[in-house]
Amino acid sequence: EHLIDQIAAGEVVERPASVVKELVENAIDAGATRIEIATAGGGKTLLRVTDDGCGIDESELALAVRRHCTSKLSGGLEEIATLGFRGEALPSIGSIARLSIRSRAAGAGAAYEIAVDHGHCDGPRPTALSRGTVVEVRDLFQKVPARLKFLKSDRAESTAITDVVKRLALAEPEIRFEISGQDRTTTVFPAARDMGERIAQILGEEFSQNAAEITAEREDVRLSGLAGLPTFSRGNSLQQFLFVNGRPVRDKMLVSALRGGYADVMAKDRHPVAVLFLTLDPAFVDVNVHPAKADVRFRDPGLVRGLIVGALRQTFAEAGL
Ligand code: ADP
Ligand code: MG
CATH class of the missing domain: 3.30.230.10 (Ribosomal Protein S5; domain 2)
Structure with missing residues (x-):
């Protein structure tokens, strides 16, 4: 199963910006009104997406990092309104990086965290978070040399991340976006009227x-x-x-x-x-x-x-x- 995830990862994740796209789309699907993206080392060292969306239940957390578990297929393919529906992104990312998801489902009394280290899952266990979801991806591709060598400079990968966020921000004008991190000056797109x-x-x-x-x-x-x-x-x-x-x-x-x-x-x-x-x-x-x-x-x-x-x-x- 781990190998299948790694192969799937090659399809979904080409570079840090592809991870950002998947994570931000998930935050949009979760109904977030504020989405923060933090990066270090052009996203190769760290990517963190924080949202104030509906969160993930304790019971759903372990499912979310398994292949083809999606909560978005209820209406059939023709009716899909949400951005993702394949349930591949999180398992793929978890197979080629150190992934952690902290989340508090709307109305839940506590928050939970699950960690996946190159396919090895740990948790969910209780953690502290007041609302929404924080997804952290560290050391992307560090154990996938074939991919690593195709990545560009930190600066170029950072620019690609900014570009992905700009595109998603244009699609969702009412959401506030913030991009920050070691390798950049903070950029904010406040919630827009139109x-x-x-x-x-x-x-x-x-x-x-x-x-x-x-x-x-x-x-x-x-x-x-x-x-x-x-x-x-x-x-x-x-x-x-x-x-x-x-x-x-x-x-x-x-x-x-x-x-x-x-x-x-x-x-x-x-x-x-x-x-x-x-x-x-x-x-x-x-x-x-x-x-x-x-x-x-x-x-x-x-x-x-x-x-x-x-x-x-x-x-x-x-x-x-
Ligand atoms: P997909 O988006 O195709 O369903 P993903 O692997 O991207 O697959 O995510 C798996 C599931 O995890 C989603 O269906 C959703 O239920 C949950 N999930 C992921 N990220 C978030 C988030 N930021 N907020 C709430 N739920 C999330
Ligand atoms: Mg998704």
Whole structure:
């Protein structure tokens, strides 16, 4: 079973930022209003995610670190509203690191802690915590040399973690996010009143003032968001934030559609800055092609591509660009 977990871990966990994504998604699923992420050594030494969500029962704690135990499959695949439903993340992480989970279930009289050291489980035992959940991951990949050697510098891994948090924070504007740690200055995204405020927190006021609002719809596929004016471009594509049904994605077709919308108004070596949300019937899209890769499979990719390219071109044309 330990070996199976390690193999599964290779699918789910590529780098520290993938762990952060899984843990923060769990906190979001738990209904948290405040999520804190702390890191050391680019997340290789320590990752800690603290939330004020519903917590985990003593009886559920041991289950949570076992393979394919998920509390999120009650409604069937088509109805899944929560971010994760595979029940693979925690067992995978526990197989390639030292994992500890402290949690106090809402309404419970006490908190409990469970520890998993490279697949070896200890607990649950009583601990002190007033509410929510604290998940700590130490020494990620330290015993998996094949993975360890593919990790980048602490600084690069830190940047990747910040990027993942920004994407999730854009998807959840009403949640307060804080990222701190030895290797960085503390960044806070306070709970925002609306999406516009969250976008300004993350991409800066300057972007908000140099962007066009996008809204378009085709056959029940809706597009909304802010697209930076062609004059507000970047030398890399890090500031392109794409979401499908509220989930951050990094899909080649969508990125290429975004570029296509700017093709006539932006130099080839520049990259647009944009935050775009696609909303469509979940039956027409599969956002879980790969647990870690954020790829998407649309039933009608041509329709989605046309919607994005068309909406951007029309917006720029109307602005006389
Ligand atoms: P999944 O999210 O796919 O269900 P995970 O391995 O990520 O699988 O988590 C296993 C289970 O542990 C979840 O289904 C959930 O019940 C519980 N859990 C994990 N993290 C939290 C958290 N921060 N707050 C509350 N429950 C959590
Ligand atoms: Mg999960």
